Amino acid sequence: MNLKDIVKWNVRVSLLYAVGIWTMLGTYGYFQLEMKWKKKEQTDDPANDALAKDLNDDSLAEPKPKEEKVKGLQVKSTIAYRENFVPYSARIYNYLQSYSSSTAEAATSSSSDDEK
Template structure:
């Protein structure tokens, strides 16, 4: 294998990829230069207690919590907690009798 030929072929592939990327960017800019700006709908105030809103410089996040929702991690821990309390090896088992 000749390294000079390999380098020329790799350079050609790289050049074609770069110019394709530049061409795609130029085409996109040309096709979308007259698009009207996107209008965001006005948001109404939501003062429910299970709604939390976080607003940063770049994003707005609204988190809606379900009422009486138990997190999955708590459910998982309660599953093991209930099985460990009912086992005969637990020290609290004798006190409950």
């Protein structure tokens, strides 16, 4: 790979990154302006003002419904016990431990097993 190839790829990736960032910033700005315009349209409309006054009138307003709070999610889990089952995490740990132990430790552990 030549130095020119590296420079070409660097320029390509930089342009892709710049386009992505400017797209994100532009989209964020567009939606912020759109939200401001919608709020402004809602407050400037005289029909909405009359409607708001009517809704604030106690004689026309409906009673507010009571809010019900959900106490939380209920999760039911079933645990099955199997005799002589070794968890996968322990299996992986033991497998990796066999590679990380030194040969001297392995020799002493095998000789102590033979003595029993």
